[in-house]
Amino acid sequence: MGLCRRYPHLRATVYDLPPIAEQARAKAEALGLADRISAQGGDFLVDTEFPAGHDVILLSMILHDWDEQTSREILRKCWAALPSGGAP
Numbered sequence: 046m047g048l049c050r051r052y053p054h055l056r057a058t059v060y061d062l063p064p065i066a067e068q069a070r071a072k073a074e075a076l077g078l079a080d081r082i083s084a085q086g087g088d089f090l091v092d093t094e095f096p097a098g099h100d101v102i103l104l105s106m107i108l109h110d111w112d113e114q115t116s117r118e119i120l121r122k123c124w125a126a127l128p129s130g131g132a133p
Contacts, residue, residue: 049078059084060096089119095126102127 046069049055059069063086073082085096095102102123108116 046073046076046078046082049081050076056081058082058096058099060087060089062086062088089122090115092122095122097126099127100131 046057049057059066059073059082061069061084066084066086069082069084070079073079073084087096089095089107104119104123108119111119
Protein backbone atom coordinates (compact mmCIF):
# COMPACT_ATOMS: atom_id res chain seq x y z
CA MET A 46 0.00 0.00 0.00
CA GLY A 47 2.94 2.23 0.65
CA LEU A 48 4.05 1.83 -2.96
CA CYS A 49 0.60 2.80 -4.22
CA ARG A 50 0.62 5.88 -1.99
CA ARG A 51 4.03 6.87 -3.35
CA TYR A 52 3.30 6.12 -7.02
CA PRO A 53 -0.17 7.34 -8.04
CA HIS A 54 -0.15 5.42 -11.35
CA LEU A 55 0.40 2.06 -9.61
CA ARG A 56 -2.35 -0.52 -9.17
CA ALA A 57 -1.97 -3.57 -6.92
CA THR A 58 -3.64 -6.77 -5.84
CA VAL A 59 -3.02 -8.20 -2.39
CA TYR A 60 -3.12 -12.01 -2.58
CA ASP A 61 -3.23 -13.60 0.86
CA LEU A 62 -5.28 -15.90 3.04
CA PRO A 63 -8.95 -14.82 3.00
CA PRO A 64 -8.98 -13.16 6.46
CA ILE A 65 -5.85 -11.18 5.60
CA ALA A 66 -7.24 -10.23 2.19
CA GLU A 67 -10.33 -8.86 3.93
CA GLN A 68 -8.14 -6.78 6.26
CA ALA A 69 -6.22 -5.50 3.23
CA ARG A 70 -9.51 -4.44 1.57
CA ALA A 71 -10.51 -2.53 4.69
CA LYS A 72 -7.10 -0.85 4.96
CA ALA A 73 -7.11 0.14 1.27
CA GLU A 74 -10.56 1.64 1.77
CA ALA A 75 -9.43 3.53 4.87
CA LEU A 76 -6.44 4.93 2.99
CA GLY A 77 -8.60 6.00 0.06
CA LEU A 78 -6.86 3.49 -2.23
CA ALA A 79 -9.68 1.03 -2.86
CA ASP A 80 -9.91 2.18 -6.48
CA ARG A 81 -6.30 1.06 -7.07
CA ILE A 82 -5.77 -1.78 -4.59
CA SER A 83 -7.83 -4.94 -4.73
CA ALA A 84 -7.50 -8.01 -2.54
CA GLN A 85 -7.93 -11.65 -3.45
CA GLY A 86 -8.14 -14.43 -0.92
CA GLY A 87 -6.18 -17.57 -1.58
CA ASP A 88 -3.50 -19.91 -0.29
CA PHE A 89 -0.21 -19.93 -2.19
CA LEU A 90 0.61 -23.41 -0.88
CA VAL A 91 -2.69 -24.93 -2.00
CA ASP A 92 -3.79 -22.93 -5.04
CA THR A 93 -2.46 -24.37 -8.28
CA GLU A 94 -1.89 -20.93 -9.79
CA PHE A 95 -1.65 -17.31 -8.72
CA PRO A 96 -3.80 -14.45 -9.99
CA ALA A 97 -2.74 -13.42 -13.49
CA GLY A 98 -2.78 -10.05 -15.21
CA HIS A 99 0.04 -8.38 -13.30
CA ASP A 100 3.42 -7.03 -14.40
CA VAL A 101 5.22 -7.69 -11.12
CA ILE A 102 4.83 -10.01 -8.14
CA LEU A 103 6.25 -8.81 -4.83
CA LEU A 104 6.82 -11.49 -2.21
CA SER A 105 7.18 -9.87 1.18
CA MET A 106 8.41 -11.98 4.10
CA ILE A 107 7.60 -15.23 2.28
CA LEU A 108 10.46 -17.33 0.92
CA HIS A 109 12.57 -17.33 4.09
CA ASP A 110 9.82 -19.30 5.84
CA TRP A 111 9.93 -22.30 3.53
CA ASP A 112 12.35 -25.01 2.47
CA GLU A 113 13.97 -24.87 -0.95
CA GLN A 114 11.46 -27.16 -2.67
CA THR A 115 8.47 -25.14 -1.42
CA SER A 116 10.17 -21.85 -2.29
CA ARG A 117 10.88 -23.10 -5.80
CA GLU A 118 7.22 -24.07 -6.22
CA ILE A 119 6.10 -20.62 -5.06
CA LEU A 120 8.51 -19.01 -7.55
CA ARG A 121 7.29 -21.37 -10.32
CA LYS A 122 3.72 -20.20 -9.71
CA CYS A 123 4.89 -16.58 -9.80
CA TRP A 124 6.66 -17.18 -13.12
CA ALA A 125 3.56 -18.87 -14.58
CA ALA A 126 1.30 -15.98 -13.51
CA LEU A 127 3.43 -13.28 -15.15
CA PRO A 128 3.10 -12.40 -18.84
CA SER A 129 5.83 -13.74 -21.11
CA GLY A 130 8.37 -11.38 -22.61
CA GLY A 131 8.92 -9.35 -19.46
CA ALA A 132 12.05 -7.47 -18.56
CA PRO A 133 15.06 -9.62 -17.58
